[in-house]
Amino acid sequence: MSIEVITDRSGLREIRQKVEREERLSFEDGLALYATPEIAALGELADFANRRRNGLRVGYNVNRHINYSNLCKLSCMFCAFAKKRGDADGYEFSMDEILERSREAYEGGADELHIVGGLHPDYPWEVYPAMLRAIRDRYPELHLKGFTAVEIDYFAELSGLSHEDVLRELVDAGLGSMPGGGAEILTDRVWKKIYRDKMGPDKWIDVIGRAHRVGVRTNSTMLHGHIERDDEKVTHLIRLRELQDETGGFMTYIPLRFHPENTPIQRLGLVQGVSSVREIAVGRLMFDNVPHVKTYWIMTSLEVAQICLTMGADDIDGTVVEEKITHMAGARTPEHVSEEDLRRVITEAGRTPYRRDTVYNELAYPAPERAPRPVSAVA
Ligand code: SF4
Numbered sequence: 001m002s003i004e005v006i007t008d009r010s011g012l013r014e015i016r017q018k019v020e021r022e023e024r025l026s027f028e029d030g031l032a033l034y035a036t037p038e039i040a041a042l043g044e045l046a047d048f049a050n051r052r053r054n055g056l057r058v059g060y061n062v063n064r065h066i067n068y069s070n071l072c073k074l075s076c077m078f079c080a081f082a083k084k085r086g087d088a089d090g091y092e093f094s095m096d097e098i099l100e101r102s103r104e105a106y107e108g109g110a111d112e113l114h115i116v117g118g119l120h121p122d123y124p125w126e127v128y129p130a131m132l133r134a135i136r137d138r139y140p141e142l143h144l145k146g147f148t149a150v151e152i153d154y155f156a157e158l159s160g161l162s163h164e165d166v167l168r169e170l171v172d173a174g175l176g177s178m179p180g181g182g183a184e185i186l187t188d189r190v191w192k193k194i195y196r197d198k199m200g201p202d203k204w205i206d207v208i209g210r211a212h213r214v215g216v217r218t219n220s221t222m223l224h225g226h227i228e229r230d231d232e233k234v235t236h237l238i239r240l241r242e243l244q245d246e247t248g249g250f251m252t253y254i255p256l257r258f259h260p261e262n263t264p265i266q267r268l269g270l271v272q273g274v275s276s277v278r279e280i281a282v283g284r285l286m287f288d289n290v291p292h293v294k295t296y297w298i299m300t301s302l303e304v305a306q307i308c309l310t311m312g313a314d315d316i317d318g319t320v321v322e323e324k325i326t327h328m329a330g331a332r333t334p335e336h337v338s339e340e341d342l343r344r345v346i347t348e349a350g351r352t353p354y355r356r357d358t359v360y361n362e363l364a365y366p367a368p369e370r371a372p373r374p375v376s377a378v379a
Helices: 003-010 013-020 027-035 039-054 095-107 127-138 149-159 163-173 188-194 201-213 230-247 273-286 302-308 339-348
Strands: 057-060 063-067 112-116 143-146 175-177 218-224 250-257 292-296 315-317 352-355
Touching: 003 039, 013 027, 013 039, 027 230, 027 273, 039 273, 057 339, 063 095, 095 127, 112 127, 127 143, 127 163, 149 163, 149 201, 163 175, 163 201, 201 218, 201 230, 218 230, 218 273, 230 250, 230 273, 250 273, 273 292, 273 302, 292 302, 302 339, 315 339, 339 352
Parallel strands: 057 315, 057 352, 063 112, 112 143, 143 175, 218 250, 250 292, 292 315
Antiparallel strands: none
């Protein structure tokens, strides 16, 4: 078989020309990217698009996740994390436990806390700014990336405040940015079938747009590998791209691999490595306006994440520590990787690692030593 035959079979000849001319890809192009059987040709094209934008540099951050509680009022069908009060594996961290984890993160050299949880049935709204303020006052060096659009909407409902006022109050308490979770698949069919009690696609776009307009930058995500169709994924990507045209508030795009274990739809099974690679490549090619594409190794494995770095991703998340959401859905990956191991994964892929903060500024490596700071100390 010649290289020409592979190129013809890939169906990517015209798309390649568009990418070379830096033309925006259409809905039909997106469908073709999902349809091609030639994953290496797709990955090569996405790598070209990535290297034109980001060169050979790959960012990572030293972070820690704090999933403050898994008690949740809702029961989305793809979620194994949420529990009801009284369930054996339901939990809520006290403020002391949150501060202890923050201390460990600080002393361990982290630059970021990633803070998300369920829609807690009893907490008053005031708990959330108080949580951020307590961490920020003790560890102002830590960037607090917290709360999905779903949580922000819930806080607005709890407090009676507008979304903008909720966001401003959280920023005043220390919020630095937001993750991109809760988008799932932004089409009404998928929403109604598997997460109908949670905010729908229009509302997610609306809340994230409000966050961007008050100056809170966010990530963007897509949960793939369940009941969605290719046309729905392309619709999702184009909706995110249109919002980005309007606000410019997305820093990165992260495809999230659905983990079905312990969910009501676990019969669907787990999509494998090629799907993860394809989502990275399609995302890089469709998003001509989002600077970064991140592979989230917790969901894909480090091995697949490393391949993603050669097929469109310029970012890998992160050192993590104590991730609960994906592991309660059966993830077999570790919950932590060292900074040195992350750098080795990147270097082995032929790329140049750089340690970054949450908003993609380069940081010194190795990081300066930090003196212990007890939880009780308020800066
Ligand atoms: S996905 Fe979020 S809102 Fe839905 S059940 Fe799980 S924790 Fe609750």
